[in-house]
Amino acid sequence: MQRNRMPYAPAGQVVGLLGGSFDPAHDGHVHITKAAMERFGLDRVWWLVSPANPLKTRGPAPIEDRVARAQDVMQHPRVTVTDIETQLGTRYTAKTIAALQRLYPDVRFVWLMGADNLTQFHLWQDWQDIMARVPVGVLARPGDRISARLSRAARIYRDERLIGRAARLLGQTQAPSWAFTNLPMSQSSSTAIRATGTWGADADKDTSKSK
Numbered sequence: 105m106q107r108n109r110m111p112y113a114p115a116g117q118v119v120g121l122l123g124g125s126f127d128p129a130h131d132g133h134v135h136i137t138k139a140a141m142e143r144f145g146l147d148r149v150w151w152l153v154s155p156a157n158p159l160k161t162r163g164p165a166p167i168e169d170r171v172a173r174a175q176d177v178m179q180h181p182r183v184t185v186t187d188i189e190t191q192l193g194t195r196y197t198a199k200t201i202a203a204l205q206r207l208y209p210d211v212r213f214v215w216l217m218g219a220d221n222l223t224q225f226h227l228w229q230d231w232q233d234i235m236a237r238v239p240v241g242v243l244a245r246p247g248d249r250i251s252a253r254l255s256r257a258a259r260i261y262r263d264e265r266l267i268g269r270a271a272r273l274l275g276q277t278q279a280p281s282w283a284f285t286n287l288p289m290s291q292s293s294s295t296a297i298r299a300t301g302t303w304g305a306d307a308d309k310d311t312s313k314s315k
């Protein structure tokens with residue numbers, strides 16, 4: 105893990121940021137990461153294993169455990185699993201992105217998320233500041249394709265959406281801009297894994313989505 109060490113990215117590269125609880129990481133995360141690199145023209149992706157999602161009431165497993173699992177699951181030369189938010193002392197995405205832009209002024213960042221997060225994106229702290237700072241790449245997720253497209257963020261930023269092949273230029277565009285990509289969808293979810301009782305101290309008690 106890049107513990108106490110910030111990851112490297114050469115000047116001019118486009119780095120996708122996939123923030124998540126990763127409680128635990130699964131093949132759906134791997135699938136959208138590879139798809140995002142290809143569909144959005146990213147040079148690298150950094151996974152930001154979150155100290156805790158501000159909108160989730162359920163406390164996640166210890167970050168060391170989540171990072172270790174994420175590193176087992178995600179092995180790719182252009183993907184780095186990080187605990188950047190713990191190092192920066194940030195929990196809110198807007199603050200994390202602002203800090204990264206200060207630290208890496210020559211790198212272009214793209215925020216990545218599944219369609220379920222676009223649906224509630226307008227509830228995130230300073231979400232319009234995130235839109236103003238970085239292009240956003242959204243990946244289809246089972247059950248959330250329609251609600252994401254009807255979401256408040258999608259409606260407000262309707263004219264800033266890159267359609268079709270233009271999405272490959274996402275990292276080169278000036279924010280606000282965003283793209284939604286359809287892809288063969290993965291049914292995997294951390295909630296489902298926790299429900300099997302194979303992950304986390306309280307996994308067999310937690311069978312419901314805690315968002």
Ligand SMILES: Nc1ncnc2c1ncn2[C@@H]1O[C@H](COP(=O)(O)OP(=O)(O)OP(=O)(O)O)[C@@H](O)[C@H]1O
Nearest residue numbers: 124125126132217218221244245290292293294295
């Ligand atoms: N199967 C999937 N398809 C598309 N996006 C996904 C998928 N699984 C996770 N994501 C996205 O990856 C990011 C991190 O997800 P997260 O760590 O919360 O996993 P999760 O499976 O959604 O967890 P939980 O079930 O606990 O809510 C989020 O932006 C989420 O939307």
Ligand SMILES: O=C(O)c1ccc[n+]([C@@H]2O[C@H](COP(=O)([O-])O)[C@@H](O)[C@H]2O)c1
Nearest residue numbers: 123124125154157158159196197228229
């Ligand atoms: O900044 C916020 O207000 C905010 C609210 C909800 C979620 N997020 C971030 O969204 C990412 C996805 O969270 P999760 O729990 O769905 O994997 C993760 O990086 C969270 O920190 C951020």
